[in-house]
Structure formats: C-alpha cells, structure tokens
Amino acid sequence: MVVTLGYWDIRGLAHAIRLLLEGGGTPYQERQYRAGPAPDYDPSDWTNEKEKLGLDFPNLPYLIDGPTKLTQSNAILRYIARKHNMCGETEQEKQRVDVMENQLMDFRMGFIRLCYNPDFEKLKPGYLEQLPKKLHELSRFLGSRPWFAGDKLTFVDFLAYDVLDQHRMFVPDSPEFQGNLGRFLQRFEALPKVSSYMSSGRFMKTPIFWRTAKWCN
Secondary structure (H helix, E strand, O other), X not given: OOEEEEXXXXXXXXXXXXXXXXXXXOOEEEEEEOOOOOOOOOOHHHHOOHHHOOOOOOOOOEEEEOOEEEEOHHHHHHHHHXXXXXXXXXHHHHXXXXXXXXXXXXXXXXXXXXHHOOOHHHHHHHHHHHHHHHHHHHHHHHOXXXXXXXXXXXXXXXXXXXXXXXXXXXXXXXXXXXXXXXXXXXXXXXXXXXXHHHOOOOOOOOOOOOOOOOOOO
C-alpha cells in the first residue's frame, strides 16, 4: 500500500519527511494543498478536508499508511525511521538522536519566527549575529563523525540537512559551512537515493515558506 503524505505545496516541515521516504525507498504519494491568491490566501483546500481524514489531531503535515494515521512532523519521521532502524542502536546513539531532534526543532522554529515576522529586516542583523555560535555548536556536536548520531545514518541527519541547507541558502558565504558541516551536507547529498531524488522532477528546493513569509516564499 502506498503511503500518503499531506502538506502544503511548499518545502516547510515536510521536506525532511520527503527526504526520509525517498532515502528509505518507501513508495508514497503526496496530497499537496494550495492556498488561494493574495490577499486572503484562502486555506479551504485544506480546511474542507481537515476533519474528514480520521486524524486524532488534524494538522499538516500528516501521514497515512493503511490504518496508521499520524500528525506532527517528528512523530512521522520517527515512525518511518523505526521501519528502517534509523533511530539509533546504542544508548549513546539514541541520546544523541533525542538531543539533536529537539535542538534542531528549536533552531528551525527560531528561523521560522524570523522569516514570518513583519519586522524581518529589522530583526535579521541580530539573527545573523547569533547564527555563527549556533552553527559552531552543531559543528562541535558532529565532530569527526560522519553522521550526527555516529557512524550510522539516523533520521536526525535528514532533519539536520533540511535546517542546515535552509541556512546555507540564507547565508551562502558563512564560513561555518566550509568545515565539517559543509562536508556533512555533501555526504548527505551523495547518498544514492537522495541524489536521485534531488535530480528528479519531484524534488522541491523552494519555496520553503508560505507566501506570507518575508524570505524564501
């Protein structure tokens, strides 16, 4: 049975999920919802279906896999990852996965708040001032490991790629991407199934955010 991934027709919170489905070779189809034109951006394409899907907590993204119906992006990632033993094996790996999952969500949400803020241009310099420290912390946590949990790929690498790639687009000349974080991004993009997906017509590089965002809309 083909898995269904539902989300807006943007990259957003679904990008890491798409990458993980592709990387694991999971057959899936997308239900992409489209907002109406400006200035109202009518969400009825989604809201008309929202309560009819049997979701416990109707929201986007959602994943439907036969009788399994999930929302919350990290819960979806963990569900897919468990099928492929990509949640960490040793206790240390699982700890690193748990820490990274939450650290990356904090990082992502801070960036989202900036990009949707009406005062984006005013707030951007302060965000850029703090960004090197945040990237350095991730670089230090990765260290000389190939992947964030250790020697084996886990689902947080898909999250990390998404968040880091967004920031590489935001600040392409950041020196933090010249070291191990840059090599991590290259290593991830070289994964055969990921590379194949990225060169296909299904791949969505942008838009990252809704049209109401002040950057990458």
